[in-house]
Amino acid sequence: MASFHGNQTTSSTTTLTHSPIYHSIILAGPRLKPLQQIHARIIITGLGRTRSLITKLLSFAYAAASPISYTRSLFFSIPKPDTFLFHSLITLTSKFSFPQESLLYYRRMLLANISSSNYTFSAVIKSSADLMAFSIGETIHCHVYICGYGLDAYVQAALVSFYAKSGRVMIARKVFDKMPDKTVVAWNSMISGYEQNGFGKEAIELFYLMQYLGVKPDSSTFVSLLSACAQVGAIGLGCWVHEYIARNCFDLNVVLGTALMNMYSRCGNVSKAREVFDSVEEKNIVAWTAMISGYGMHGHGSQAIELFNEMSFDGPRPNNVTFVAILSACAHAGLVDEGRQIFTTMKQEYGLVPSVEHQVCMVDMLGRAGHLNEAYQFVKNISPKEPAPAVWTAMLGACKMHKNFDLGVEVAEHLLSIEPENPGHYVMLSNIYALAGRMDRVEKVRNIMIRNRSKKEVGYSTIDVDHKVYLFSMGDKSHPKTNQIYLYLDELMSRCREAGYIPASESVMHEVEEEEREYALRYHSEKLAIAFGLLKTGPGVAIRIVKNLRMCEDCHTAIKYISIIANREINVRDRLRFHHFKDGSCSCQDYW
DNA sequence: CAGGACTTAG
Incomplete structure (x- = not known):
């Protein structure tokens, strides 16, 4: 057996790749049942311990998302796993999202004294990230250094993404900055790393740097960039991306399309989101859910339900996320009967088990509508x-x-x-x-x-003026035009008071810290952003604000007055939904 | 022998 080990791969592939049994594995492809039938045949013919055949079988088994118990038994049936087997198993398991398997094979490979390559390193780093196994990832980072792969572009990009996923954006950026050749993928990893950690502004800035350096963005870049735009409400840049991909004939696939829709809904333009939705060819459940949630966010409950019904009729099967979206749409629109009905459907027709999120939606929906007893009973x-x-x-x-x-x-x-x-x-x-x-x-x-x-959590608001995003936090004085903004805001608020606005009493403020209370009333971040927006834009231009927390009652009332005093349309997206203020009233009809 | 980055809720 020992003499077989080593050269056996090459010699056997020459004979076995032409064998009928190898051919039938290829024909079976990534389908579990046929693969198992062939496996049985392999065992009967006495080839059950042939590495090349089992290796091929295993790769298809992973692609077919086979049960771990089966793939493991296949692996353990191989007498002397070689380098090729380990490498293909590690890359396959990482690619098909079996991260724990991937790390297990990595460990066994180390035990068998087989060394890693840049292929396996990038794969196991991805698996550590998927598993959120952060200390394992760090250990592997050390291995990378020791083995001399520290400058490999694939490995580095994987590390950037790993550190970003573990929430350590600064370290990710450090790795990124050290890369001698920054590939598009590296840029994309860093941009999405910022975006996924809530640093939408930094993601956008990095994209501008990328443009400045002449690196050509691709569809992935735009997907992450659009998420960043959605996050901070950068509709200007978002529209530019849309034009860019149209002009450069990018394929509007589901992923890009969904990112675009999401950007439009979250930047306040649902009808544009719907246009994109209608133009996407192969809509998957994510696209449908995104559109439903877009309607929900804007308080368009009946349109959300209409779309949901259309989907049940001839669309993909709704999943848990879809139900969160539709139930929350019902909650924000006060559609209690419909919501109850959908909740029942979810359990009975789709056999889904309500999770905490769905329970929250139901309690929220019943509670908002004033059915306190029913809500309490539900809990x-x-x-x-x-x-x-x-x-x-x-x-x-x-x-x-x-x-x-x-x-x-x-x-x-x-x-x-x-x-x-x-x-x-x-x-x-x-x-x-x-x-x-x-x-x-x-x-x-x-x-x-x-x-x-x-x-x-610290509250902040962002506003997009002339393709640039400005961020304000409560009592913020970092902006160069601070004095002007505060003066203008004070004037605005006193005019609101003259018009009948009564500021909330101090006792109902959400703030607790002493120094925060002082600023609390007048200088909530959304008010600062609005004052800035009014100063910076001409009459008739709608103001769009994005806030990371929910709006407080006082701001909600104040903004209604501001919309009259300044004679402007003001759109505020809070953590959960949109408020379109116009002529002294809000699209949510004070129901949020 | 071979590869990465990306979309939906709260």
Whole structure:
């Protein structure tokens, strides 16, 4: 056997690649059943331990997404796995998303004293990223150095993407900067790395750098770039991308099309999103879901339902994400009966098990519409597991909205007992106490928060003016025109007050920190961005703002007044949906 | 013997 090892691959392929059995494997392709039948034949004919045949069989088995138990047994039936086998298994498993298998083979390969190549390294780095096995990835990064592949373009691009996926964008950028030859893929990895970590602005800036250096973008670049545009509301650049891909005859495939649709919906133009949707040839479930969610975001519940029905009729099968989208569309449009119906359909006709997200949608939908008892009943009926904190949070939101303080306090206290480390719950509890007039308790909760140094997520708003994105956070003074902006905002707000706007009282503010309270009222990031936008654009130009958190009541009211005072259309996208302000009212009809 | 980056919800 030992003498067989080594040269055997070449000698056997010459004979076996022409053998009928090898041919039948090729014919079977990536289909599990036929492959298993051939496997049986191989065993019967006594070739069951022939490496080349089993290797080919295994590669198709992975492409066919076969059960791990089967592929493992195939692997273990091979007496002396060689370099070729390991390399193909590692690249295949990583490509077909069996990351744990990929790492397992890597380990066995190391144990067998077989060295890695740039092919295997880039594959196992991707697998570590997919598995979120961050320390393993770092270890492999060390192996890469030791084995001298530190400058391989494929390996480096994989590392960029690995560090980005593990949330360490700075390190990703460091690896990227060190690359001597930056391939398009490397640029794409870095751009998408920024985008996926919420750094849309940086993603866009990197794209501009890429343009400046004359690197030709491809369809992947645009997919990530469009996501970044969607994130920060950069409609100017988004439209430019659309024109660019049309002018350069890019194939509008589903992925690019969906990214484009998503950009348009999230930048405020649903009808344009629909145009793109209609022009995409092979729509998959992701494209349909994106369109449904686009309608939902804009409060167009009935259009969302219409599209959903159309899809059930002759479209792909809806998945969990689709149901989150459609249920949340119902919630934001107040379509309670339809939502209940769809929830039932989801379980009965599609056999899907509602997840936490769906439960949140239902509680939110019932709660918003004022069916507090039904919502509470729904929460209590959740079994077999205890309802998730997110579900209770939705319930709490409903209590607050409909001013049911007794239930609200009960829910908030329960929430704190199951998730004491979440600062958001303290803020909610403190707000509920404040609304109920229990100022003694408000102070108590705030003190706990200050003691714990709890900080909630920092809010910011972005605005796109002349193809450039500006970012504002609360009380922000980093902008060169700061004084002018603040002065203008103050003037604007006093004119709003003259027109009847009453600022929310301090006790209902979401902020807890002392220094934040001072700025809280007037200088929420969306107000700053709007003031900036009004200053920078001419009359009649609509203002588009994107906010990372949900809008507060006070801003919502204030912006309605601003739309009258400044005589402008103002569109604000908050974390969940759009608000189109015009002539003193909002498209959400105060239902959000 | 062979490869990567990318779209939907909250």
